[in-house]
Amino acid sequence: MRLWPLSNEIRSKQFLKLLEGPDGEPESMIMRVYRQASRVAPGVRIVVATGKKQISAIRNQLGDRVDICVEPDRRDTFPAICLAASFLADERKMPGEEPVIICPVDPYVEDSYFEAFAEMAALAAENRAALTLLGLEPTYPSEKYGYIIPEDGERVSRVAAFKEKPDLSTARQYLAQGALWNGGVFACRLDYLLEKAHERLDFTDYRDLYGRYADQEKISFDYAVAEREDRIQVLRYSGTWKDLGTWNTLTEAMEGHILGKATLNETCENTHVVNELNVPILCMGCKDMVVAASGDGILVSDKGQSSYIKPYVDRIRQQVMYAEKSWGSFTVLDVQEGSMTIKVELMPGHNLYYHSHEHRDEVWTVAQGQGRVILDGVQQKVGPGDVVSMPAGCRHTVFADSWLKIIEVQLGEGISVEDKVKYDMDPRWI
Amino acid sequence: MRLWPLSNEIRSKQFLKLLEGPDGEPESMIMRVYRQASRVAPGVRIVVATGKKQISAIRNQLGDRVDICVEPDRRDTFPAICLAASFLADERKMPGEEPVIICPVDPYVEDSYFEAFAEMAALAAENRAALTLLGLEPTYPSEKYGYIIPEDGERVSRVAAFKEKPDLSTARQYLAQGALWNGGVFACRLDYLLEKAHERLDFTDYRDLYGRYADQEKISFDYAVAEREDRIQVLRYSGTWKDLGTWNTLTEAMEGHILGKATLNETCENTHVVNELNVPILCMGCKDMVVAASGDGILVSDKGQSSYIKPYVDRIRQQVMYAEKSWGSFTVLDVQEGSMTIKVELMPGHNLYYHSHEHRDEVWTVAQGQGRVILDGVQQKVGPGDVVSMPAGCRHTVFADSWLKIIEVQLGEGISVEDKVKYDMDPRWI
Numbered sequence: 001m002r003l004w005p006l007s008n009e010i011r012s013k014q015f016l017k018l019l020e021g022p023d024g025e026p027e028s029m030i031m032r033v034y035r036q037a038s039r040v041a042p043g044v045r046i047v048v049a050t051g052k053k054q055i056s057a058i059r060n061q062l063g064d065r066v067d068i069c070v071e072p073d074r075r076d077t078f079p080a081i082c083l084a085a086s087f088l089a090d091e092r093k094m095p096g097e098e099p100v101i102i103c104p105v106d107p108y109v110e111d112s113y114f115e116a117f118a119e120m121a122a123l124a125a126e127n128r129a130a131l132t133l134l135g136l137e138p139t140y141p142s143e144k145y146g147y148i149i150p151e152d153g154e155r156v157s158r159v160a161a162f163k164e165k166p167d168l169s170t171a172r173q174y175l176a177q178g179a180l181w182n183g184g185v186f187a188c189r190l191d192y193l194l195e196k197a198h199e200r201l202d203f204t205d206y207r208d209l210y211g212r213y214a215d216q217e218k219i220s221f222d223y224a225v226a227e228r229e230d231r232i233q234v235l236r237y238s239g240t241w242k243d244l245g246t247w248n249t250l251t252e253a254m255e256g257h258i259l260g261k262a263t264l265n266e267t268c269e270n271t272h273v274v275n276e277l278n279v280p281i282l283c284m285g286c287k288d289m290v291v292a293a294s295g296d297g298i299l300v301s302d303k304g305q306s307s308y309i310k311p312y313v314d315r316i317r318q319q320v321m322y323a324e325k326s327w328g329s330f331t332v333l334d335v336q337e338g339s340m341t342i343k344v345e346l347m348p349g350h351n352l353y354y355h356s357h358e359h360r361d362e363v364w365t366v367a368q369g370q371g372r373v374i375l376d377g378v379q380q381k382v383g384p385g386d387v388v389s390m391p392a393g394c395r396h397t398v399f400a401d402s403w404l405k406i407i408e409v410q411l412g413e414g415i416s417v418e419d420k421v422k423y424d425m426d427p428r429w430i
Numbered sequence: 431m432r433l434w435p436l437s438n439e440i441r442s443k444q445f446l447k448l449l450e451g452p453d454g455e456p457e458s459m460i461m462r463v464y465r466q467a468s469r470v471a472p473g474v475r476i477v478v479a480t481g482k483k484q485i486s487a488i489r490n491q492l493g494d495r496v497d498i499c500v501e502p503d504r505r506d507t508f509p510a511i512c513l514a515a516s517f518l519a520d521e522r523k524m525p526g527e528e529p530v531i532i533c534p535v536d537p538y539v540e541d542s543y544f545e546a547f548a549e550m551a552a553l554a555a556e557n558r559a560a561l562t563l564l565g566l567e568p569t570y571p572s573e574k575y576g577y578i579i580p581e582d583g584e585r586v587s588r589v590a591a592f593k594e595k596p597d598l599s600t601a602r603q604y605l606a607q608g609a610l611w612n613g614g615v616f617a618c619r620l621d622y623l624l625e626k627a628h629e630r631l632d633f634t635d636y637r638d639l640y641g642r643y644a645d646q647e648k649i650s651f652d653y654a655v656a657e658r659e660d661r662i663q664v665l666r667y668s669g670t671w672k673d674l675g676t677w678n679t680l681t682e683a684m685e686g687h688i689l690g691k692a693t694l695n696e697t698c699e700n701t702h703v704v705n706e707l708n709v710p711i712l713c714m715g716c717k718d719m720v721v722a723a724s725g726d727g728i729l730v731s732d733k734g735q736s737s738y739i740k741p742y743v744d745r746i747r748q749q750v751m752y753a754e755k756s757w758g759s760f761t762v763l764d765v766q767e768g769s770m771t772i773k774v775e776l777m778p779g780h781n782l783y784y785h786s787h788e789h790r791d792e793v794w795t796v797a798q799g800q801g802r803v804i805l806d807g808v809q810q811k812v813g814p815g816d817v818v819s820m821p822a823g824c825r826h827t828v829f830a831d832s833w834l835k836i837i838e839v840q841l842g843e844g845i846s847v848e849d850k851v852k853y854d855m856d857p858r859w860i
Contacts, residue, residue: 004712263742267735278765279725280746282434284739285732286719293728295709300730302715305697309714312693316710333763334773334837335708338814339797341837343764343771361815365793365839367769384768385791385841387817407764407771407839409795411815 002246004313005297006274010323013245014106015057018274020255029106029244031061038065040114045092048105049084056326067092072213078224079216082197083209089194090206096191099124102221103134103185108242108253116237120187123156123235130231132187133159135180137238141171144243146182146222150234153178159232162222180234183241186226196225247272247290247299247306262291270303276322295321295331327352328400333407340410346371346400354397354425360412362396364388369404373397374429395423399430432676434743435727436704438750443675444536445487445754448704450685459536459674461491468495470544475522478535479514486756497522502643508654509646512627513639519624520636526621529554532651533564533615538672538683546667550617553586553665560661562617563589565610567668571601574673576612576652578664583608589662592652610664613671616656626655677702677720677729677736692721700733706752725751725761757782758830763837770840776801776830781860784827784853790842792826794818799834803827804859825853829860 003013017026021035030048037046047067048058051074058068069087071080081102088094099121107113116134123132135148146164150157162182166174201216203209209216226232244250251272257264260275264283271286276294283291290306292299297316301309321332327350334341346352346369354374364373366386373382374397375390382388382398390396392412398404433443447456451465460478467476477497478488481504488498499517501510511532518524529551537543546564553562565578576594580587592612596604631646633639639646656662674680681702687694690705694713701716706724713721720736722729727746731739751762757780764771776782776799784804794803796816803812804827805820812818812828820826822842828834 005709263746265735265738265742267732275728277728279435279751280727281730282727282739282742282746283730284742285735286730287732289716289730291728291730297709298705298707298711298721298723298728300711300713300716300719300721302697302717305695305715308695309712312695312712312714316693316712321709331764333771334761336797336835339835341763341771341773341797363795363815363817365795365817367766367771367839367841385793385819385821387793387795387819389815389817391815405766405769407769407837409797409837411797 001313002307002309003250003292004309005294005299006276006292008296008320010053010320011057012054013250015054015061015324018250018254018259019108026259028061029108030058033105033107033109034062034066036109036111037114037117040111041118045094047084047088047092049080057324059326060324072210075213075216076218077221078219079201079213081193081221082201082216083206083213085190085193085197086203086206086209088190094190096189096194097125098190099187100190100193101185101187104183106244107183108240108244108249110240112239113237113241116235117185117187120185120235123233124187124189127189129158129233130188130192131226131229131233132156133226133232133234134183134185134187135234135236136183136241137236138175138179138181141168141175142181143168143171147171147174147179148182148234149174149177149179150236156233156235159234162227180236181241182222183237186221200224247292247301247309248303251290251303260293326350328404338411338413340415342408342410343367344406344408346398346404346406348400348402348404351399351430352397354395354423356390356393356395356421356423357412357419358392358421359419360410360415361392362390362411363409364390364398365407365409367405367407370401371404372399372401372429374399374426377426379429397425397429431743432737432739433680433722434739435724435729436706436722438726439483441487441750441753442484443680445484445491448680448684448689449538456689458491459538460488463535463537463539464492464496466539466541467544467547470541471548475524477514477518477522479510487754489756490754502640505643505646506648507651508649509631509643511623511651512631512646513636513643515620515623515627516633516636516639518620524620526619526624527555528620529617530620530623531615531617534613536674537613538670538674538679540670542669543667543671546665547615547617550615550665553663554617554619557619559588559663560618560622561656561659561663562586563656563662563664564613564615564617565664565666566613566671567666568605568609568611571598571605572611573598573601577601577604577609578612579604579607579609580664580666586663586665589664592657610666611671612652613667616651630654677722677731677739678733681720681733690723756780758834768841768843770845772838772840773797774836774838776828776834776836778830778832778834781829782827784825784855786823786825786851786853787840787842787849788822788851789849790840790845791822792820792841793839794820794828795837795839797835797837800831801834802829802831802859804829804856807856809859827855827859 006016007013014029017028019027021027049069051071069084101117120132149161151160258273262273262275262281267285268283269287271289274292275281288303328346331343366382370383373388376395436446437443444459447458449457451457479499481501499514531547550562579591581590688703692703692705692711697715698713699717701719704722705711718733758776761773796812800813803818806825
């Protein structure tokens with residue numbers, strides 16, 4: 001939510017294509033991390049642990065190159081890591097002695113960060129300590145991060161203590177003691193994770209844990225494991241590391257000042273614009289500002305102020321106006337009492353679920369592309385200008401034979417995303 | 431254009447409902463001027479001289495209470511005033527000795543401004559001078575206005591000279607001399623205007639001038655008449671007078687800081703937001719700024735800078751995304767290659783022209799309301815969920831029996847507003 005209006009319940013910050021890849025193409029945080037990790041360690045097995053809502057975005061951005069371990073509910077990091085560990089052991093048959101590295105998908109780092117991972121993997125395999133952490137050399141006494149106090153100043157050192165996010169003067173003391181930021185990166189052997197999982201959670205194997213996931217305790221891996229482990233060490237990393245969690249830090253990592261349709265006049269200074277709307281933004285005399293616009297809203301903020309966005313967004317949050325789906329995307333164009341107009345875009349070869357609505361009628365007008373519509377089991381070809389009317393209760397789906405753009409008008413009282421019944425598809429349609 | 435993105439080719443600043451009427455309802459500049467003039471001089475005949483494109487907006491905002499003199503082309507103020515004068519004489523049979531006051535529709539003034547009009551009308555009827563001007567007591571040495579140098583400091587005085595927009599130091603000299611701003615208000619007898627019109631323009635009567643209007647010289651009334659007239663005097667006005675032509679001056683006249691969906695956090699200072707979009711705007715840490723958003727674009731500007739907007743807007747100008755029409759309004763929702771989606775809203779009892787398109791098909795989905803569609807002469811009733819397909823060449827229109835909202839998908843290459851053929855309607859439909 002801190003990157004509102006671009007991030008929302010469905011669209012997390014790690015999927016926003018606000019960075020620039022080596023070919024000049026827009027790149028998201030997760031695309032960047034994947035590209036860097038694959039380059040530094042070609043052939044490494046990458047598994048993304050995530051919630052259901054993110055699967056479409058991950059597949060759209062990374063394709064089938066990554067394995068996905070889906071969390072059926074939202075718990076904290078300890079259950080999530082246990083689920084991923086049992087997924088690797090039971091589903092992917094990974095041997096217990098293999099090293100595993102757990103890391104967040106959204107730090108903005110240089111390649112040497114991933115080179116440090118190779119060193120951590122070797123340390124984990126060596127097994128002199130049970131757990132190896134990555135300690136980030138602090139660049140300022142931050143109040144936003146947890147700290148690791150190492151026993152000495154060596155490159156690899158035992159961990160003396162963990163510290164919660166401190167206030168400013170405490171942070172200064174930590175820095176004087178040679179403390180490191182805790183970047184949330186852990187390396188260990190797979191069997192260590194499984195052992196810790198079974199110690200605390202009651203389950204037999206991956207499928208069992210998956211089925212009972214919602215009942216698991218919400219507890220962080222730091223609290224459940226790292227802070228209780230004596231055989232723990234930290235590897236120092238002194239390269240670039242940025243947390244692009246606010247507009248202020250994110251815009252620092254942007255290549256240019258403008259993404260999308262925008263004009264900054266010559267009196268603007270240190271101002272960034274990210275515009276996902278199809279209309280132009282004109283900025284005049286803006287100093288140290290960020291302007292971000294999407295179908296969800298418009299932010300106009302002083303860069304420093306932008307860190308304090310969360311409570312305001314919580315108050316104005318509204319309907320999701322745009323979402324990326326496994327089959328393409330939808331954009332809400334217009335909301336009226338008793339009707340809603342949506343643009344549905346399907347990628348070639350993709351289709352919607354076969355479904356019906358109880359409380360609304362729908363009308364599709366094909367604006368672009370070719371496809372096949374199924375209405376109550378009957379197939380028909382559609383192209384530009386074709387209209388399909390689906391009264392409430394009518395089972396329907398559409399298959400895109402090329403890029404397909406459809407304008408959908410929903411009609412009824414109390415239109416809601418919850419009003420959807422899914423059905424199995426006839427395999428002959430596919 | 432200086433109030434972009436709210437003003438555009440079709441929607442002039444005088445129609446923007448950014449002010450607040452006495453009942454707390456949104457009010458435009460023209461509504462305010464009309465309300466004030468009618469209150470100060472009940473029963474006065476008000477004629478608006480305007481171009482074709484503005485007629486719908488005037489009728490929507492002022493109803494049938496005003497007379498409209500339409501300029502068939504865009505010339506300067508002298509031909510426009512001549513046309514209006516012959517309209518009054520020939521079409522409205524107004525006697526030549528009646529006083530006429532010519533004034534702009536968009537000054538932000540107090541009622542005493544219109545009380546001064548009554549005095550000007552009396553001076554014009556008296557006919558001691560041929561032309562009476564309103565001189566505004568300057569509040570600062572402005573470089574934006576023309577000046578009138580009076581012969582003395584009396585309330586009514588002969589005009590010694592006219593001065594073009596000066597530079598700052600010259601403006602200061604003018605103020606020291608007791609100069610007045612020229613507010614573009616003139617009073618004289620109707621026959622004086624007709625005499626001047628026939629002196630310079632070759633025409634017989636109103637209809638003749640209307641027919642040959644495009645051939646008339648582009649020349650201002652100041653240059654063609656006022657600056658050449660010896661029998662000319664000026665009446666001083668010292669009340670409030672503001673030119674709401676820029677965001678900077680306009681926001682000063684706004685009642686609150688927000689129009690539309692917006693949040694200003696507590697670190698904002700002297701910032702105004704006008705939001706016509708249906709998504710929220712969040713402003714944080716903005717100082718002395720104006721943020722304005724419409725279907726045409728988004729402006730984020732320092733208030734002082736906002737006066738210099740014109741060249742930037744000229745560069746980014748694009749398709750009109752919203753327009754008020756005599757029958758309601760249209761809003762462009764989505765533009766794709768080969769298709770465009772529009773929301774058409776018709777007021778009860780109104781209808782579109784009967785028309786066809788050569789190069790595009792159209793599909794209507796009725797989202798709300800009841801109406802009657804005519805397709806190639808055949809009438810059918812429509813309501814929510816009904817779909818009407820109109821291939822290229824099909825003659826069509828719709829009559830709204832209640833508020834009617836239609837989602838229109840246009841399909842074809844090179845979709846253009848020019849692609850429209852109008853036909854006469856069968857009177858039985860109406």
